[in-house]
Amino acid sequence: MEMRHLHALLKQRHSLGQLEPKGGKLAFVTVPRENLRGLLTELRDVHGFTHLVLLTAVDWMEDGLFQLTYMLNNRGRDMTLGIRVMLDRQEAQGDSIHDLWPTAATYQRELKEMFGIDFPGSPRIDEEFILEGWTDLPPYRRDFDSLAYSQQTYAERPGRVTHDPREYMKSKLYPDGV
Amino acid sequence: MKDVDDKFLKNIETEFPLREELRPRRVTTPDGQEIEIEPLKDYFCEAAPKVHPKAYIPIVEDFYNWARANSLWILGFGTGCGAIEMRPLMTPRFDAYRYGIQWRPTPRQANLLMISGYLSVKTLKRAIRAYEQMQGPKYVVGLGSCTINGGMYWDSYNTIKRLDQYLPVDLYIAGCMPRPEALLAGFMELKKLIKAGKGEGANKYAENFATYKANQKSVIKDWDMPDYNW
Numbered sequence: 001m002e003m004r005h006l007h008a009l010l011k012q013r014h015s016l017g018q019l020e021p022k023g024g025k026l027a028f029v030t031v032p033r034e035n036l037r038g039l040l041t042e043l044r045d046v047h048g049f050t051h052l053v054l055l056t057a058v059d060w061m062e063d064g065l066f067q068l069t070y071m072l073n074n075r076g077r078d079m080t081l082g083i084r085v086m087l088d089r090q091e092a093q094g095d096s097i098h099d100l101w102p103t104a105a106t107y108q109r110e111l112k113e114m115f116g117i118d119f120p121g122s123p124r125i126d127e128e129f130i131l132e133g134w135t136d137l138p139p140y141r142r143d144f145d146s147l148a149y150s151q152q153t154y155a156e157r158p159g160r161v162t163h164d165p166r167e168y169m170k171s172k173l174y175p176d177g178v
Numbered sequence: 179m180k181d182v183d184d185k186f187l188k189n190i191e192t193e194f195p196l197r198e199e200l201r202p203r204r205v206t207t208p209d210g211q212e213i214e215i216e217p218l219k220d221y222f223c224e225a226a227p228k229v230h231p232k233a234y235i236p237i238v239e240d241f242y243n244w245a246r247a248n249s250l251w252i253l254g255f256g257t258g259c260g261a262i263e264m265r266p267l268m269t270p271r272f273d274a275y276r277y278g279i280q281w282r283p284t285p286r287q288a289n290l291l292m293i294s295g296y297l298s299v300k301t302l303k304r305a306i307r308a309y310e311q312m313q314g315p316k317y318v319v320g321l322g323s324c325t326i327n328g329g330m331y332w333d334s335y336n337t338i339k340r341l342d343q344y345l346p347v348d349l350y351i352a353g354c355m356p357r358p359e360a361l362l363a364g365f366m367e368l369k370k371l372i373k374a375g376k377g378e379g380a381n382k383y384a385e386n387f388a389t390y391k392a393n394q395k396s397v398i399k400d401w402d403m404p405d406y407n408w
Contacts, residue, residue: 131336132300135193139335139336144186144335146334148187150333152188153335153396154328154339154340155340155343156327160332
């Protein structure tokens with residue numbers, strides 16, 4: 001397996017975590033924040049992972065962590081590697097990689113707005129990305145309650161009902177409660 | 179429906195500041211004069227919309243309404259997925275032009291605003307601006323369940339749920355999304371409304387201007403335009 005070979009090669013130098021293969025062409029690996037930049041640079045310049053597919057975040061609220069996922073793709077060998085970095089949720093600051101892939105600047109702007117993760121030095125990071133005049137918590141954080149916010153903000157038309165499917169079918173099929 | 183989690187309270191204390199370039203300030207002109215400018219007032223007319231009175235003789239008003247009903251010009255402004263359903267109407271298959279309904283690229287040339295689907299707060303600002311720039315008498319049609327009660331965006335943090343809080347809606351076309359046939363039926367219905375003298379959206383907007391503005395400003399925090407964008 002090429003992916004295992006690559007992992008064995010990089011493991012010591014970049015203190016990589018366990019490789020998690022997901023089928024033959026996709027694998028995930030966790031890396032400490034301070035090793036991220038070196039690993040990305042080496043993957044891009046030496047191992048042919050030239051394409052940044054996406055950069056996204058997961059909110060592990062209970063653990064107090066944000067997980068950044070950098071998906072890199074090697075087109076020549078048809079391999080995709082997901083690199084995970086765990087960040088502290090309180091300070092929520094990542095390292096900008098806009099000089100490695102210019103497209104990362106856009107992802108980082110989105111993460112700043114939607115999760116509140118700062119990337120110092122990234123171009124236009126403090127500008128509004130999609131939202132206009134947003135003053136509340138970043139909306140993709142899990143402690144932001146979208147339903148409660150929309151009920152407190154936008155007027156509703158009365159008459160909209162929701163049924164619990166289980167109770168509803170019970171009352172339909174067994175109206176006598178038997 | 180009650181809050182599922184009533185522990186979450188939205189932040190109502192933080193005001194969004196007026197943008198730097200829109201604030202009143204002193205500037206030096208190229209020829210060296212110092213002048214006061216107030217961008218939101220200097221470049222725009224402050225007059226609020228006025229109610230357009232009906233013709234004195236009813237038969238004349240009926241004639242006007244007949245003429246208005248047969249001259250629907252849609253503003254080509256698609257806000258959600260419903261904009262896709264309008265494309266087949268412009269082409270031979272459904273051909274809305276045979277009913278005298280056509281699309282125009284600018285608000286000044288249109289009198290029918292189709293809100294074609296969900297409206298995010300950001301788009302709502304543009305839709306209000308477009309509506310206010312249209313010439314009266316003007317009509318608003320809401321397409322799909324998103325404009326009626328929020329539809330599938332009922333719990334979205336950034337999508338309005340009732341269009342008639344923010345713009346005077348003459349007619350809703352239900353569906354998710356309504357098919358082009360439903361849109362044609364809706365156009366026919368709108369024509370009937372206008373002929374019956376019930377297409378009074380622009381007057382309603384002028385009469386309840388303060389209410390509409392209060393509703394609009396309660397959701398649009400970054401209000402960077404004059405109150406009436408005529």
